[in-house]
Amino acid sequence: MQPQNTKNFFLALTVAFVMGLMPISALALEFRSVSVPKAVLYDAPSNAAKKILLISQYYPVEIVVNLGDWLKVRDAQGSISWVEAKQLSNKATVLVTVNRAEIRQGPDLTSSLVANVEKDVVLEVVEAKLNNGWIKVKHRDGASGYILISSTWGFN
Numbered sequence: 001m002q003p004q005n006t007k008n009f010f011l012a013l014t015v016a017f018v019m020g021l022m023p024i025s026a027l028a029l030e031f032r033s034v035s036v037p038k039a040v041l042y043d044a045p046s047n048a049a050k051k052i053l054l055i056s057q058y059y060p061v062e063i064v065v066n067l068g069d070w071l072k073v074r075d076a077q078g079s080i081s082w083v084e085a086k087q088l089s090n091k092a093t094v095l096v097t098v099n100r101a102e103i104r105q106g107p108d109l110t111s112s113l114v115a116n117v118e119k120d121v122v123l124e125v126v127e128a129k130l131n132n133g134w135i136k137v138k139h140r141d142g143a144s145g146y147i148l149i150s151s152t153w154g155f156n
Helices: 003-021
Strands: 031-034 038-042 052-054 058-066 070-074 082-083 093-095 100-104 115-117 122-131 134-138 142-149
Touching: 058 093, 115 142, 122 142
Parallel strands: none
Antiparallel strands: 031 058, 038 052, 038 082, 058 070, 070 082, 093 122, 100 115, 100 142, 122 134, 134 142
């Protein structure tokens, strides 16, 4: 292929992407959380498919593909599987990804320490907006405050 043809090819590809052949929304991350006590993850979008894993209530998952009744999801470890859409909710939660994270009273390191949380703890997102790299969360035991977003996974 000649350089000019290559340039035209990539230009056409870019235009096709921007014009909607590849939806822009596909680029945005969409997270949901498990709404039932235990959600079954499958290797295909069917109840007859192989069951891979059970995940607990409130665990966040990233939506990769939406087929209506079935959703292809990614978990915090990067594994891909399928789950019935009715087992998820729009409740915003995050998973702690560091060995020990701090929940602070305000969105900065100088604020009073509210609690330490261990890796793999799920926290409810109280305010869905970032505040200088911090999000407001609540632990199931009632502790509420701010955590560094870089210490978590599952936030839009």
